[in-house]
Amino acid sequence: MIVPVLLVAGSLGAGKTTLLNHLLANPDGRRIAAVVNDFGAVDIDAQLLGTVSEGVISLKNGCICCSLQGDLLRTLSAVIKRDPAPDAIAIETSGISDPAEIIRNLMDPVIFKVAPLETVVTLVDPQRLRDDPDLEQDALWRSQLRAADFVLLTKSDLLDRAVLDEVRAIVGRTKPQSAIFEIAHGVVAPDLLFSRDMRAPRTPPRQLPTTSEPFATITWTSQAPLSLQRFQQVIGQLAPHTLRIKGILLFAEHPAQPILFQSVATRGTLAPSPLPPADGLTAQLVLIGRAGELDAGEIDELLGRIVVS
Numbered sequence: 001m002i003v004p005v006l007l008v009a010g011s012l013g014a015g016k017t018t019l020l021n022h023l024l025a026n027p028d029g030r031r032i033a034a035v036v037n038d039f040g041a042v043d044i045d046a047q048l049l050g051t052v053s054e055g056v057i058s059l060k061n062g063c064i065c066c067s068l069q070g071d072l073l074r075t076l077s078a079v080i081k082r083d084p085a086p087d088a089i090a091i092e093t094s095g096i097s098d099p100a101e102i103i104r105n106l107m108d109p110v111i112f113k114v115a116p117l118e119t120v121v122t123l124v125d126p127q128r129l130r131d132d133p134d135l136e137q138d139a140l141w142r143s144q145l146r147a148a149d150f151v152l153l154t155k156s157d158l159l160d161r162a163v164l165d166e167v168r169a170i171v172g173r174t175k176p177q178s179a180i181f182e183i184a185h186g187v188v189a190p191d192l193l194f195s196r197d198m199r200a201p202r203t204p205p206r207q208l209p210t211t212s213e214p215f216a217t218i219t220w221t222s223q224a225p226l227s228l229q230r231f232q233q234v235i236g237q238l239a240p241h242t243l244r245i246k247g248i249l250l251f252a253e254h255p256a257q258p259i260l261f262q263s264v265a266t267r268g269t270l271a272p273s274p275l276p277p278a279d280g281l282t283a284q285l286v287l288i289g290r291a292g293e294l295d296a297g298e299i300d301e302l303l304g305r306i307v308v309s
């Protein structure tokens, strides 16, 4: 049994989980197993994807390009032995993963024989690239792009043609001649992701020196009643410390409707969550930022303000 592997890469908040969500909900007849790497201690992405498919495996609390390398290979070996075996495996990297390292690991001859890496797709959030032009020089971002067989510009619903063309040109400077597609809400045909047509023969990518600062993560949980109004007041103060926040909260104002909070850079959204926080908690929040900029004491103090005493 040979089970092809799709690797989904891209920066924090680029839209990887949204893509996987759509793929798992619309698999086009394929049985797809998803391996999801959440950098933080709480597997928010895996929990959310678990609501659309049973075949979701979580690798949390580390990064599959470094500390969880062995776990990834062991997980793949176990997944392909499932009965019935999946038709394909999709791996969602964490936004801080360097796919070059993961690809090198997936080239392990024992794994490659049974679970060959077929496609690497890298997602780019055009708005983020436009807001932060320095990203183009970021070693991790460049490595994510260079590893790609093709690139997906996400969130195209939010941007006009001129911006998308500008971003295409930026991507083209790092990855000349790459196939670039624009998507919205993760909608992409599974045939595109699992087709072999667009690939050059795979060679392990050259490792780029990673000069990006290391990342850090903080998990904040609560069992106490929380105020939505106060949460909205502190969000703006949290943003400068973080690159990404995601989590599920239950607010006293809406006790029957859990809320999914997502923020990428300074843009935050609140939406109904398909599931409540785990373990009877009222909040499970994961905050990711650059090490040194993520001040645990300050974040704890800010979030402490949303507790209704």
Ligand SMILES: Nc1nc2c(ncn2[C@@H]2O[C@H](COP(=O)(O)OP(=O)(O)OP(=O)(O)O)[C@@H](O)[C@H]2O)c(=O)[nH]1
Binding pocket: 010, 011, 012, 013, 014, 015, 016, 017, 018, 019, 045, 094, 095, 096, 154, 155, 156, 157, 158, 183, 184, 185, 186, 244, 246, 262, 263, 264, 269
């Ligand atoms: N409007 C719009 N929002 C999107 C789209 N794709 C993703 N989002 C939103 O962008 C935010 C981040 O999306 P995710 O899919 O969680 O991003 P991710 O790459 O999995 O994030 P990490 O795993 O934390 O790196 C969420 O609030 C999504 O709802 C899109 O096509 N359009």
